[in-house]
Amino acid sequence: MIIKVNNLVKRYDELIALDHFNLEVREGEIFGLLGPNGSGKTTAINCILSLLKYDKGTIEIYGRPMAPDAYDIKRNIGIIMQNVAVFDELTVYENIDYFCGMYIFDKQRRRELVEEAIEFVELDSFRKFLPKKLSGGLLRRLNIACGIAHRPKLIILDEPTVAVDPQSRRKILEGIRKLNEEGATIVYTSHYMEEVEEICTRIAIMDKGKVIASGTKDELKGMINSGEKLTVEILEFNPNILEGVGSLPSIVSVDYNENNNMLVAKSRRGKNNLSALLEYLRNNQINVGRIYSEPPTLNDVFLEITGKELRDHV
Amino acid sequence: MFLHIYLYRLKCIIRDKQNVFWTLMFPLILATFFHLALSNISNMESFTEIKIGIIDNEELREHKEFTEIIESVPDLFNVTYVSRTNADKLLEDGTIEGYIHFDGGLKLFVRESGINETIIKSFLDDYMQTTSTINTILSQNPAAIQDGLPDSLFDRKDYLKAGSAGKSEPNTVMNYFYTLIAMTCLYGSFSGLKEVTALQGNLSYQGARMNMAPVHRAKIITASMSAAITFQLLVVSTVLVYLIWVLKIDFGNQTGYIALTSLISTVTGVTFGTFISSVNRKSEGVKVGILIGTTMTMSFLAGLMYDKMKYIVHTKAPVLSFLNPANLIADSFYALYYYDTYTRFFSNIALLCGYSVLFGALTYLAVRRQRYASI
Numbered sequence: 001m002i003i004k005v006n007n008l009v010k011r012y013d014e015l016i017a018l019d020h021f022n023l024e025v026r027e028g029e030i031f032g033l034l035g036p037n038g039s040g041k042t043t044a045i046n047c048i049l050s051l052l053k054y055d056k057g058t059i060e061i062y063g064r065p066m067a068p069d070a071y072d073i074k075r076n077i078g079i080i081m082q083n084v085a086v087f088d089e090l091t092v093y094e095n096i097d098y099f100c101g102m103y104i105f106d107k108q109r110r111r112e113l114v115e116e117a118i119e120f121v122e123l124d125s126f127r128k129f130l131p132k133k134l135s136g137g138l139l140r141r142l143n144i145a146c147g148i149a150h151r152p153k154l155i156i157l158d159e160p161t162v163a164v165d166p167q168s169r170r171k172i173l174e175g176i177r178k179l180n181e182e183g184a185t186i187v188y189t190s191h192y193m194e195e196v197e198e199i200c201t202r203i204a205i206m207d208k209g210k211v212i213a214s215g216t217k218d219e220l221k222g223m224i225n226s227g228e229k230l231t232v233e234i235l236e237f238n239p240n241i242l243e244g245v246g247s248l249p250s251i252v253s254v255d256y257n258e259n260n261n262m263l264v265a266k267s268r269r270g271k272n273n274l275s276a277l278l279e280y281l282r283n284n285q286i287n288v289g290r291i292y293s294e295p296p297t298l299n300d301v302f303l304e305i306t307g308k309e310l311r312d313h314v
Numbered sequence: 315m316f317l318h319i320y321l322y323r324l325k326c327i328i329r330d331k332q333n334v335f336w337t338l339m340f341p342l343i344l345a346t347f348f349h350l351a352l353s354n355i356s357n358m359e360s361f362t363e364i365k366i367g368i369i370d371n372e373e374l375r376e377h378k379e380f381t382e383i384i385e386s387v388p389d390l391f392n393v394t395y396v397s398r399t400n401a402d403k404l405l406e407d408g409t410i411e412g413y414i415h416f417d418g419g420l421k422l423f424v425r426e427s428g429i430n431e432t433i434i435k436s437f438l439d440d441y442m443q444t445t446s447t448i449n450t451i452l453s454q455n456p457a458a459i460q461d462g463l464p465d466s467l468f469d470r471k472d473y474l475k476a477g478s479a480g481k482s483e484p485n486t487v488m489n490y491f492y493t494l495i496a497m498t499c500l501y502g503s504f505s506g507l508k509e510v511t512a513l514q515g516n517l518s519y520q521g522a523r524m525n526m527a528p529v530h531r532a533k534i535i536t537a538s539m540s541a542a543i544t545f546q547l548l549v550v551s552t553v554l555v556y557l558i559w560v561l562k563i564d565f566g567n568q569t570g571y572i573a574l575t576s577l578i579s580t581v582t583g584v585t586f587g588t589f590i591s592s593v594n595r596k597s598e599g600v601k602v603g604i605l606i607g608t609t610m611t612m613s614f615l616a617g618l619m620y621d622k623m624k625y626i627v628h629t630k631a632p633v634l635s636f637l638n639p640a641n642l643i644a645d646s647f648y649a650l651y652y653y654d655t656y657t658r659f660f661s662n663i664a665l666l667c668g669y670s671v672l673f674g675a676l677t678y679l680a681v682r683r684q685r686y687a688s689i
Contacts, residue, residue, distance in 0.1 A: 012688060051515050051525055053685045068685055071528035079526050085519035087512070089329035090322065101318040102527035146523070 001063070002027050002154055002185050003048060008057030010043055010209075017043045018054065019209040025187055030180050032200030033189040034298060040209040041189040042082060045158050049079060061154070075103055078152030078184075082159040084143045086131050093118065093127040096145045103150035117149035120175060137168025144172065148179065155179060156187045161195060173199055193298040205302055212305050221296045224304040226252060227267040228296065230277055233289030234263050241286060250276050261289075266300075315529060316537045323541035326512070327505050337505065338549045341498040342556055348494060349561045352487045363392040364430045367404055367413035370395040374416045383441060390433070414438065488651060489644065491563050493618040496643035498553050499579035500609045502546030506587025507601055509538040510677065516595065516686040531682050539584060539674075546580045566651045571659065575650070578666045579643040585673035586639065592680035612640035642666050 003025040010018040018040050025031045033041050046052040048059055050068045059066045061073050086095045096114045104110040118124055121141035131139060140160060148155055157176065161169045176199055180186050190196050196203055197217055204214035213220055227250075234241060237256060245265055246254045250273045254265040267273035274293045281288055302308075327333060368374060374381065384391060394410060401413040405425050412424035412434050422438055424431040451458050513534050515522040524534060554576065557563040565572060590608070591601055610618075615638050617624035624641065627634050635641050642662045649659040 046522075049526060050685055051522055053687055068525070069530075071530075074526055074528040077526065079523065081519055081522060083519045085523040087326055087520055089326040094322065094325070098318075098322045099523065099527070101315075101322075102524070102529055105315060 001025070002061065003187070004058075004060045004063075005044075005048060006058045008044070008047055008054055008059065010040075010047055010052065010054040017209050018047065018057075021057070021206075021209060022211055023048075023204060025185065026202070027185050028180070028183070029201045030176065030186040030188060030199055032196035032203040033187065033206060034191070034193060034196045034203055034302075035189075035206030036191055039191075039206040041191075041206055042158055043209075044206070045156055045187070045189060049077070049156070076153040078147040078150065078155040080144050080147040080155070080157040080160050082162060084131070084139050086139075086142055086146055088131050091128050091130055092123050092134070092142055092145075095131070095142060096149050099146040100149035103152075113149050113151060117145040120148070120178075121145040122171065135165075136163055137165045140164050140168060140172065144175065148184075152184065154185050154187070156189075158189050159191070160188075161190065161192065169195075193302075197298055203298070205298065205305070207302070207306050213301060217298065220298060220301045222269075224296065224301050225269055226296050226300045226304055227269040227273050229292075229294045229300075230265045230267055230274055231290075231292040231294070232263045232265075232277065232281065233261055233291070235261070235287040235289055237261060237263075241281075241284075244280065244284060245277065248276060248280055269296075316533060319529075319534060319537035320541050320544075323509065323512070323538045324544055327508060327541060327545045330508065333504055333508060337498070337501045337546065338552060341494060341501070341549075341553050344497075345491070345494055345553065345557055345561060348490050349563075352490060363388070363390060364412075364433060365392045365394070365410045366434060367394050367396045367401045367410045369398050369401055369413060369415040369417075371398075371416060373418075377416060379445075380416075380420075380441065384437075387437075390437070487621075488563075489617045489621050489624060489648065491557060492644035492647040493613055493616045493624075493640065495550065495553065495557075495576070495647060496579065496616055496640040497609060497613040497618060498550050499546070499576065499643055500583040500586065500612065500640055501549075502542060502580050502583030503587025503590065503605050503609060504602065505542035505545055506539065506584040506589075507591040507598070507605060508587075509542050510588045510591035510681060511598055511601075513538055514592070514681060516688065517591075517598075532678070535678060535681055539588060542584045542587075543580055546584055547577065550576045550580055565647065568650050571650050571656075572647070575643065575646045575659075575663065578663055578670065579639070579646075581670045582639050582643075582666045582673070585670050585677060588677040588681075589673040592677045609640070612638050616641040616644045636665060639666060639669055642669075 001024055003023060005021060005023040008018050008021040008023075009016070010021075021040065021044055023033075023044070033044065035041050043052065047054045048061070048066065050059075050066050050070070061070075062076070064070065064073060066073060087098070090098060093114065096117050097110065100110050100114055100117070104113060118127055121144055123138065123141055123145065126134060126138060131142065134142060144157075144160060147157075155176075161172055164172065173195060176186055176188065188196065188200060200217070202214065202216055203220060204211045205220065206212065213223060215223070234256070237258075241263065242254055242256055245251055245263065250267050250270060252266045252268055254263065256263050265277060267277075274291075278288075278291070368381075368384070384393060394404070396404065396413070398415065401410070401415075401423070404410045405413060405423065408425075411428075411430045412422055414434075415421045415423065420438060420442060422435060424434070511517045511521065513521050513524050515525040527534075554565075554572070558565060586608075587605060590604055594601065594604075596604075614620075615623060615627050615634060618640075624635075624644070627638075627641070635645070642665050646659055646662040646666075649656075649662065653659070
């Protein structure tokens with residue numbers, strides 16, 4: 001186990017930011033910490049890194065208690081903060097070299113690592129640029145380079161794609177996968193469920209300072225009663241259709257969007273839900289156009305467990 | 315590791331244009347303004363010869379001894395021999411401050427009353443009194459002329475020898491420059507503030523990243539503070555070079571002690587900044603405001619804006635003089651310039667060292683805390 005957190009409690013006066021928070025991260029995985037803004041993801045990360053004091057609980061990294069002076073543990077950690085943490089007075093190269101130099105004492109080795117980091121985030125043409133000359137996406141890439149240049153075994157990325165253009169986001173996600181393929185264990189926090197779903201091998205969903213569910217994405221989706229989302233274009237709609245579809249045993253809820261003539265039905269977990277719906281429509285001679293079937297998302301998981309949309313908080 | 319952090323922090327401080335302006339350019343500009351404004355005060359205080367006219371007539375030629383005496387003091391009078399008509403004209407347009415006319419006796423004409431006019435009158439009174447004394451002695455005891463009495467009567471001896479309390483002439487303008495240097499040293503506090511902000515996880519994102527580095531806190535703090543001190547020493551040296559070589563301000567010739575004062579004062583300034591930055595969690599803007607306010611107040615109380623303030627504080631609230639680092643710095647330069655002994659100088663230096671240790675220790679106590687209550 002790379003990270004093991006037990007019953008972590010962190011209070012800000014009356015507010016409980018972490019409420020008996022538990023977490024286990026295994027070696028070699030990309031672990032996603034998913035939750036709406038304010039759910040406690042960053043607080044959890046800051047406590048794990050010994051930046052924040054906490055009221056109760058234990059934190060172990062590589063099987064040893066994490067502490068501010070646990071330098072041997074820190075040496076193997078790379079951190080990419082939610083906010084860009086670079087010095088405005090230093091160029092791209094100097095920023096990476098400065099932070100890398102905190103971990104790597106050998107100059108020649110450091111030079112190689114800095115070059116690799118620059119190449120990794122594709123900032124070669126910007127190496128002499130000051131941060132204020134970089135776009136938001138490039139800044140984020142510099143932020144990542146500063147955190148990974150020393151080749152850490154454990155990389156923690158706290159919302160690295162906030163306010164990033166789609167192209168840079170794609171590069172960042174590809175980069176994370178590559179780092180993982182090269183052997184690094186990744187902890188990735190985000191409130192973008194699509195990202196987490198796309199790259200993470202295991203996921204913990206947080207709400208109000210607690211992990212409310214964790215597992216692989218399939219395991220998480222398997223925890224809920226909801227099945228796939230069925231979307232059918234109804235060419236001639238009448239209100240009786242809603243009532244009829246809603247009465248089908250495999251359907252949990254149904255809705256109709258007049259703007260695009262789409263009927264959206266959420267099914268229970270189980271097999272042949274789409275066939276049952278189509279059979280009902282055919283039997284009642286209802287003409288249909290396009291038909292889609294989507295498996296449940298992490299938002300559905302969040303919705304079913306907490307009763308609210310994950311997206312509502314974004 | 316120390317060198318790595320030190321060099322990069324130095325680079326950051328040097329490239330911070332705002333910091334460079336306030337710590338270096340501002341004192342240089344202020345020094346230039348002081349020089350332009352205060353050099354006139356110095357000039358006003360220096361004595362220049364009094365321009366007088368003497369009416370050139372027969373009676374003057376009969377009093378050769380008067381001409382000899384008045385021409386024997388060229389540092390006091392700048393004499394022009396003129397006619398009566400020209401004398402009136404020169405007096406009217408201010409070319410001369412008075413004229414002397416032998417016209418049935420010695421007469422003085424002046425346009426207004428003032429110090430120079432009083433000096434001319436005193437000189438003439440002295441001359442008339444002495445000649446009257448000689449005439450009286452000659453009428454009663456002509457033999458006295460053989461004993462050289464008239465010469466001894468005109469001979470002026472100083473029976474009291476004036477001594478200076480210090481090795482240099484008093485100069486009220488100097489204190490402005492001493493205080494300016496004190497202010498420059500204390501402006502090192504801005505670099506100190508910047509350094510603490512850069513390494514505190516609860517003050518900056520960069521600080522949070524620094525907290526994650528596997529480097530001992532004391533090493534980072536020492537390297538960062540050393541960078542700030544180095545930069546400020548360069549600044550103070552530049553200001554001193556500008557004052558001494560460009561503006562020709564005389565600081566005496568005790569280079570070693572001046573360097574020592576600059577070093578200790580800079581350390582005090584930087585540690586003062588790190589202390590202010592580490593003990594409160596206000597925004598950087600507020601902290602800069604606090605530093606500007608405190609350094610300016612300290613410099614004001616040391617006499618930056620009003621030279622008598624140093625004396626007022628010293629007499630009305632002497633404790634403040636010892637609590638105020640700006641005053642201690644300015645006073646160290648003052649003591650070096652004026653005093654033959656080093657007691658006062660080393661007392662000031664000892665107090666400055668004490669403050670540096672105190673501020674540095676308080677900074678370390680505040681900054682060594684590596685886990686924060688909130689970020």
